[in-house]
Amino acid sequence: MTDPQDKPYDDIPGTFVFDADRSREGYHLNQFCISLRLQKNRDALTADPEEYMSRFPMTEAQKQAVRDRAWNRLLELGGNIYYTSKLAAFDGITFQDLAAMMTGVSREDYRDMMLHGGRPIEGNRYKSEWEKK
Amino acid sequence: MARITAGVGCSHVPAIGVAMDTGITDQPYWKPVFDGFVKSREWMKENQPDVIFLVYNDHCTAFDASCIPTFALGCAAEFAPADEGWGPRPVPVVKGHQKLASHIAQSVILDEFDLTIMNEMEVDHGLTVPLSVMFGETGVDDAWPCPVIPLAVNVVQYPAPTGNRCYNLGKAIRRAIDSYPEDLNVMIFGTGGMSHQLQAERAGLINAEWDRRFLDMMANDPEAARRIEHVEYLRETGSEGIEMVMWLVMRGALDEKVTEVHRHYHVPASNTAVGHIILENHS
Numbered sequence: 001m002t003d004p005q006d007k008p009y010d011d012i013p014g015t016f017v018f019d020a021d022r023s024r025e026g027y028h029l030n031q032f033c034i035s036l037r038l039q040k041n042r043d044a045l046t047a048d049p050e051e052y053m054s055r056f057p058m059t060e061a062q063k064q065a066v067r068d069r070a071w072n073r074l075l076e077l078g079g080n081i082y083y084t085s086k087l088a089a090f091d092g093i094t095f096q097d098l099a100a101m102m103t104g105v106s107r108e109d110y111r112d113m114m115l116h117g118g119r120p121i122e123g124n125r126y127k128s129e130w131e132k133k
Numbered sequence: 134m135a136r137i138t139a140g141v142g143c144s145h146v147p148a149i150g151v152a153m154d155t156g157i158t159d160q161p162y163w164k165p166v167f168d169g170f171v172k173s174r175e176w177m178k179e180n181q182p183d184v185i186f187l188v189y190n191d192h193c194t195a196f197d198a199s200c201i202p203t204f205a206l207g208c209a210a211e212f213a214p215a216d217e218g219w220g221p222r223p224v225p226v227v228k229g230h231q232k233l234a235s236h237i238a239q240s241v242i243l244d245e246f247d248l249t250i251m252n253e254m255e256v257d258h259g260l261t262v263p264l265s266v267m268f269g270e271t272g273v274d275d276a277w278p279c280p281v282i283p284l285a286v287n288v289v290q291y292p293a294p295t296g297n298r299c300y301n302l303g304k305a306i307r308r309a310i311d312s313y314p315e316d317l318n319v320m321i322f323g324t325g326g327m328s329h330q331l332q333a334e335r336a337g338l339i340n341a342e343w344d345r346r347f348l349d350m351m352a353n354d355p356e357a358a359r360r361i362e363h364v365e366y367l368r369e370t371g372s373e374g375i376e377m378v379m380w381l382v383m384r385g386a387l388d389e390k391v392t393e394v395h396r397h398y399h400v401p402a403s404n405t406a407v408g409h410i411i412l413e414n415h416s
Binding site for chain 1: 147148192197198199216217219290292330331333336337339340342343363364367372373400403404
């Protein structure tokens with residue numbers, strides 16, 4: 001059996017694997033985000049963002065990342081994309097446009113990349129490959 | 134006796150459902166995606182199943198972070214399409230098959246697979262998109278052509294169950310269905326994938342060569358597919374590509390040797406590589 005503490009996926013570049021540690025850190029952030037699935041909660045966030053956020057015991061860093069809509073930072077702080085995408089949807093951002101924002105390119109450039117076969121695997125397997133760039 | 138006659142592997146990209154729901158499947162962006170399902174819909178009509186056993190993942194809809202079952206079997210009489218944030222999909226309520234589902238639950242748990250039993254559950258695009266692509270447009274006032282038994286698999290929080298575990302669960306599901314006394318034509322769907330990464334700076338990753346090899350393995354070499362480790366899915370197919378372990382449940386429920394009836398592969402649908410295969414059993 002493999003050591004459950006072993007994280008062989010930590011050397012994948014540009015990726016936050018949502019494991020038990022991230023899930024624990026991000027629990028309240030993710031529950032805040034998923035609550036936005038329901039209209040009544042979206043209305044409450046619109047009416048008073050700080051009051052609505054205060055209902056979830058997030059860390060100050062997580063709250064600031066929500067305020068900043070810092071999409072990658074949210075993932076770094078334990079957010080999971082299926083949850084943070086509900087916050088993006090609240091802002092009217094589609095999944096594909098959210099992906100473009102996280103990769104730091106325009107929506108047109110991102111869409112064009114996908115139409116031409118997506119981001120290639122070559123050069124994108126290991127962090128060491130990105131460090132050479 | 135009930136028998137599993139065929140397996141279907143199929144992506145469940147939400148945008149595919151949106152394209153069908155908004156009637157834009159003929160647009161140049163979508164046409165190549167849907168052209169690959171024309172033959173599948175004819176085949177479904179010719180081989181009308183009595184029940185579909187559908188393996189999918191919930192996307193924080195029925196299960197948020199407060200409860201994460203690894204395997205959850207839908208034993209309810211019906212499953213309503215969920216509101217995922219923009220209203221429920223305009224598709225029919227999914228009817229379950231309670232007698233067969235509870236038989237499978239009992240059989241598989243005694244076979245040492247500790248399932249969670251869901252007597253109430255809403256279903257999201259993970260379950261309804263595969264039904265839509267395989268049956269074609271089905272309005273909210275129509276009915277799906279047959280009952281469906283959902284099996285929700287956790288692939289959101291790492292670790293998902295291993296491919297090997299999924300494959301062996303498929304075998305246990307096969308034993309359960311084979312021992313059900315009523316004469317039923319059961320199909321099993323494994324859904325999700327193929328390569329895609331939705332998050333962070335590597336979003337948009339696609340690995341078509343790997344995906345094609347996986348489709349080959351589904352057809353001819355499931356023993357190799359069941360041994361693929363999690364880190365390979367994550368690294369080679371993107372963080373969300375790990376959904377493909379769900380295809381292993383489907384494959385485990387089939388004969389070792391199967392006949393490939395149809396295959397379809399297209400990039401992209403939104404952020405994802407669309408993969409699809411139909412495999413027929415002989416016994």
